Amino acid sequence: MRLSRYYLPILKENPKEAEIVSHRLMLRTGMIRQQSQGIYSWLPLGKRVLDKVNRIIREEQDRSGAIELLMPTLQSAELWQESGRYDAYGKEMLRIKDRQDRPMLYGPTNEEMITDIFRSTVKSYKSLPLNLYHIQLKFRDEIRPRFGTMRSREFLMKDAYSFDLTREGAEHSYNKMFTAYLRTFARMGLRAIPMRADTGPIGGNLSHEFIILADTGESEVFCHRDFVNFDIPAEDTDFDDVGGLKKIFDQWTSVYAATSEMHDEAAFDAIPEGERLSARGIEVGHIFYFGTKYSEAMGAKVQGPDGKEHIVHMGSYGIGPTRLVPAIIEASHDENGIIWPASVAPFDVVVINMKAGDEACDKACEEIYAALTRAGKDVLYDDTDDRAGQKFATADLIGVPTQIIVGPRSIAQGEVEVKDRKTGARDTMTVEAAINRVN
Ligand code: ATP
Ligand code: MG
Numbered sequence: 406m407r408l409s410r411y412y413l414p415i416l417k418e419n420p421k422e423a424e425i426v427s428h429r430l431m432l433r434t435g436m437i438r439q440q441s442q443g444i445y446s447w448l449p450l451g452k453r454v455l456d457k458v459n460r461i462i463r464e465e466q467d468r469s470g471a472i473e474l475l476m477p478t479l480q481s482a483e484l485w486q487e488s489g490r491y492d493a494y495g496k497e498m499l500r501i502k503d504r505q506d507r508p509m510l511y512g513p514t515n516e517e518m519i520t521d522i523f524r525s526t527v528k529s530y531k532s533l534p535l536n537l538y539h540i541q542l543k544f545r546d547e548i549r550p551r552f553g554t555m556r557s558r559e560f561l562m563k564d565a566y567s568f569d570l571t572r573e574g575a576e577h578s579y580n581k582m583f584t585a586y587l588r589t590f591a592r593m594g595l596r597a598i599p600m601r602a603d604t605g606p607i608g609g610n611l612s613h614e615f616i617i618l619a620d621t622g623e624s625e626v627f628c629h630r631d632f633v634n635f636d637i638p639a640e641d642t643d644f645d646d647v648g649g650l651k652k653i654f655d656q657w658t659s660v661y662a663a664t665s666e667m668h669d670e671a672a673f674d675a676i677p678e679g680e681r682l683s684a685r686g687i688e689v690g691h692i693f694y695f696g697t698k699y700s701e702a703m704g705a706k707v708q709g710p711d712g713k714e715h716i717v718h719m720g721s722y723g724i725g726p727t728r729l730v731p732a733i734i735e736a737s738h739d740e741n742g743i744i745w746p747a748s749v750a751p752f753d754v755v756v757i758n759m760k761a762g763d764e765a766c767d768k769a770c771e772e773i774y775a776a777l778t779r780a781g782k783d784v785l786y787d788d789t790d791d792r793a794g795q796k797f798a799t800a801d802l803i804g805v806p807t808q809i810i811v812g813p814r815s816i817a818q819g820e821v822e823v824k825d826r827k828t829g830a831r832d833t834m835t836v837e838a839a840i841n842r843v844n
């Protein structure tokens with residue numbers, strides 16, 4: 406991508422409305438734009454990051470055996486009357502009427518709809534276990550939307566729903582998601598801690614919130630320091646290995662971790678002082694096992710091996726991609742801007758032409774740009790005629806992991822500079838070596 410032809414509406418001033426660093430940086434870099442309260446557009450730079458976050462989520466959902474579909478944002482109120490949640494959900498639900506005066510709603514979550522799909526299509530235990538997910542916009546009319554896309558009214562959610570014949574089966578499905586979540590967040594450079602959580606209006610009795618520790622987090626959390634050292638499950642984890650996944654679950658739930666709603670002061674105080682962590686955190690994911698709550702109310706059952714009908718056991722599993730993007734920034738930035746982990750960076754590398762129009766600079770930049778693009782890298786080429794200082798500031802601000810800086814003096818020796826955004830380390834090398842460094 407040539408910056409001269411790209412759309413990167415960077416703000417010169419710090420936006421006054423932004424209270425936390427991620428919100429400030431997302432506005433300044435032109436990643437997002439507020440359209441009305443708690444409702445955002447994702448501009449091209451932001452969209453690139455969001456797509457990479459979603460790709461990691463998809464890969465890990467697929468690896469665990471979940472299957473993607475896409476449900477609509479608008480739902481009929483009837484389904485929610487069946488489950489009994491239409492009245493219970495309250496003001497967070499945006500209710501609308503269509504031209505025939507039928508009550509509709511903008512889905513805040515999809516348990517009812519997926520249960521409806523399941524009950525009308527699945528009849529036998531032989532189709533189980535089944536886990537269906539989608540990544541779709543949700544709407545919740547939050548009392549206090551704030552911090553940009555961290556708590557917005559319209560937001561993206563990956564929500565998965567599992568169906569099993571038995572409670573034991575459902576626990577294995579839960580452990581699959583638990584394991585997939587550990588991998589998902591780790592791949593984004595985050596350490597998310599699973600904490601025992603309240604099940605809230607979704608209902609049920611087994612639930613974990615995945616929390617990123619951050620001073621700007623809205624949740625108050627308490628946990629053991631040991632979490633920092635636990636291993637992330639490997640890429641070749643066997644998701645059909647019931648005992649193996651149980652072991653992962655057991656380890657990650659072996660030490661204390663709870664949100665304030667579930668906090669047990671006495672249990673926490675029993676941990677030696679130096680090993681206790683009392684902090685703030687951001688909820689980036691939440692998983693529930695809720696048994697037959699919806700399947701019973703909505704008649705989702707299958708024929709079992711015994712020939713009888715069985716109400717299915719269900720779980721639901723959410724991740725907030727549009728909250729994850731600011732959470733990653735909260736965890737990874739400095740005074741000059743964002744520092745993207747490579748896995749979610751909008752571009753892998755930025756090529757900075759310090760003197761656009763200079764023949765040698767232009768030629769070297771074009772060569773690097775072409776070679777890296779051919780190699781499948783996402784390359785941003787700053788070919789504008791801005792001042793060099795301005796270009797450096799922009800590159801740092803948008804946080805691309807590697808910068809290749811091409812200036813007239815060094816290119817005369819056939820050399821360029823490669824800067825690592827995170828460490829700030831700069832190395833001088835040949836054009837070829839720079840290309841190889843990024844490859
Ligand atoms: P919170 O406690 O922050 O209000 P929640 O518990 O209501 O979140 P869930 O119903 O568990 O949210 O939804 C699953 C995931 O969706 C959350 O873990 C979070 O990552 C994301 N999410 C929920 N509400 C919002 C929101 N208003 N803006 C952005 N992401 C959200
Ligand atoms: Mg909420």
Ligand code: MG
Nearest residue numbers: 605614688691
């Ligand atoms: Mg919550």
Ligand code: MG
Nearest residue numbers: 614688690691
């Ligand atoms: Mg939650």
